[in-house]
Amino acid sequence: MMSKVLKYIYVLAVVFPLVFLLGLSLAQQWQFPEILPQQWTFQHWGKSLFQEGDILKSLFLSLGLSLTLASLVSVLAFFISKFIAYSKYRQIYMRLTLVPYILSPVVLAVIFQYYFTLANLSGNFIGVLIAQLFFALPFGIVIFNNFWNNKLKSIEQLSFTLGASSRQSLLKVIIPLSKPAIVLCFFQSFLVSWFEYGLTQFIGLGKVKTLTVMVFNFINEANLFYAALACVLLVLPPIVLLYMNKKVLILAR
Amino acid sequence: MSQSFLRIQQLDKRFGQDQILKNITLDLSEGKTLSLIGASGSGKTTLLKIIAGLESADQGEIYLREKQINALLPQQRKIIYLYQDALLFPHLSAFENIAFGLKLQKAKNITTQVNAMLDKLGMKDQGHKMPNQLSGGQKQRIAFGRALVIQPQLLLLDEPFGALDPEIRTHMQKLFKTLVSSQNLSAIFVTHDLKEAIIIGDNIAKIEQGSLIQYDSKKAFYQDEKSGVNDEILFWKHLKNETNED
Numbered sequence: 001m002m003s004k005v006l007k008y009i010y011v012l013a014v015v016f017p018l019v020f021l022l023g024l025s026l027a028q029q030w031q032f033p034e035i036l037p038q039q040w041t042f043q044h045w046g047k048s049l050f051q052e053g054d055i056l057k058s059l060f061l062s063l064g065l066s067l068t069l070a071s072l073v074s075v076l077a078f079f080i081s082k083f084i085a086y087s088k089y090r091q092i093y094m095r096l097t098l099v100p101y102i103l104s105p106v107v108l109a110v111i112f113q114y115y116f117t118l119a120n121l122s123g124n125f126i127g128v129l130i131a132q133l134f135f136a137l138p139f140g141i142v143i144f145n146n147f148w149n150n151k152l153k154s155i156e157q158l159s160f161t162l163g164a165s166s167r168q169s170l171l172k173v174i175i176p177l178s179k180p181a182i183v184l185c186f187f188q189s190f191l192v193s194w195f196e197y198g199l200t201q202f203i204g205l206g207k208v209k210t211l212t213v214m215v216f217n218f219i220n221e222a223n224l225f226y227a228a229l230a231c232v233l234l235v236l237p238p239i240v241l242l243y244m245n246k247k248v249l250i251l252a253r
Numbered sequence: 254m255s256q257s258f259l260r261i262q263q264l265d266k267r268f269g270q271d272q273i274l275k276n277i278t279l280d281l282s283e284g285k286t287l288s289l290i291g292a293s294g295s296g297k298t299t300l301l302k303i304i305a306g307l308e309s310a311d312q313g314e315i316y317l318r319e320k321q322i323n324a325l326l327p328q329q330r331k332i333i334y335l336y337q338d339a340l341l342f343p344h345l346s347a348f349e350n351i352a353f354g355l356k357l358q359k360a361k362n363i364t365t366q367v368n369a370m371l372d373k374l375g376m377k378d379q380g381h382k383m384p385n386q387l388s389g390g391q392k393q394r395i396a397f398g399r400a401l402v403i404q405p406q407l408l409l410l411d412e413p414f415g416a417l418d419p420e421i422r423t424h425m426q427k428l429f430k431t432l433v434s435s436q437n438l439s440a441i442f443v444t445h446d447l448k449e450a451i452i453i454g455d456n457i458a459k460i461e462q463g464s465l466i467q468y469d470s471k472k473a474f475y476q477d478e479k480s481g482v483n484d485e486i487l488f489w490k491h492l493k494n495e496t497n498e499d
Binding site: 151154155157158159160161162163164165168172173176177 | 354
């Protein structure tokens with residue numbers, strides 16, 4: 001009984017904000033103390049997705065940025081963390097990995113800003129991607145850190161003695177075994193990038209308008225209906241990814 | 254004595270300041286099993302890993318069929334190192350685990366060879382099972398099958414039965430003897446257990462503080478006061494006397 005109640009509370013906690021935001025994005029007029037909007041419209045959706053297309057553009061920009069970053073982090077963190085895990089300087093490297101977390105992303109952006117301007121990386125997609133990579137890569141390394149252990153090293157060595165080359169061992173043994181860690185790293189890095197605001201705004205100079213940046217802009221403009229619309233689009237990809245993540249992890253087990 | 258199959262000469266290994274292996278010299282004849290005993294941390298595992306190519310020696314030569322193999326990669330040696338843990342690939346079934354090495358070799362008739370091996374191991378109907386569905390003894394049998402099916406030149410076993418209960422351990426010792434003699438395999442078998450060393454090995458060697466003593470015969474081993482055999486015999490005699498007095 002208790003678990004059922006908790007389940008309903010959980011579903012309500014997830015579904016209610018979504019329904020509320022969707023309602024707000026379809027409202028033309030919604031004044032206190034009305035429970036529901038007085039007027040409904042598809043105008044905001046039509047305008048932002050098809051006529052002006054600015055939110056749709058931001059959605060694809062965000063998807064491109066987050067998917068690229070998540071892929072890069074998953075691949076780089078996989079190999080770097082392996083190197084660190086089997087190094088005799090593991091402790092030192094892991095401490096260095098945590099340095100970006102001592103500073104907040106915005107402080108990190110202030111430090112990088114000068115060099116990004118020099119390298120002509122400010123205000124463009126590549127610059128924001130590199131800036132986010134500085135922050136997300138250590139995060140990926142931390143996720144993979146505990147995955148590399150003596151048992152996995154022994155399994156890899158055993159595959160060598162059975163005749164597998166380093167490449168064959170990687171493709172046929174290590175990657176299949178690390179699927180849950182790779183999926184987790186991809187998902188977490190995607191979320192870090194997807195909801196990133198300060199670093200993106202600072203290095204992107206407001207020119208790289210991701211969906212998160214757009215939401216903040218709409219809120220600053222007190223444009224509630226468009227902010228709600230952007231929010232709906234903002235929460236959908238993580239939900240889809242969460243669902244896929246769960247499926248892949250279950251299959252991997 | 255037959256021609257030397259594996260020959261190790263003056264092998265040294267250090268980890269930092271610690272000298273793990275000192276001037277190791279060892280001979281193994283073809284089709285024979287050498288039992289290697291020694292306390293924990295005495296350098297047994299390091300020696301096996303050096304022979305398999307998983308660690309490098311600081312000094313010394315290793316010859317297999319009179320060919321020096323020091324510079325060869327583990328993949329090129331056809332020497333299989335088996336751990337105490339069976340280390341089956343958890344994402345592959347028992348059948349696929351045995352077929353792993355054959356697939357890498359692009360061998361013919363893989364299904365026939367794997368089924369024949371499963372039959373030899375007494376696990377004909379278990380090929381479809383995943384490692385987490387197998388018992389400890391079954392996992393170790395599959396690990397044997399995976400190693401033996403690719404017909405290695407040399408088998409290195411690092412306390413493979415250490416984690417098994419006594420009944421299964423006895424069964425596995427018999428199975429090991431049968432499989433090794435049927436394929437005329439040469440092997441080095443590391444164990445802590447004196448009885449197991451005597452049952453399994455055609456010859457016995459002992460590592461003590463990084464130095465290796467290889468006995469000419471089992472008799473020479475029994476006669477060595479430091480081998481621990483006499484202490485074992487005395488223990489059982491004492492127990493027998495006590496039981497008779499009761």
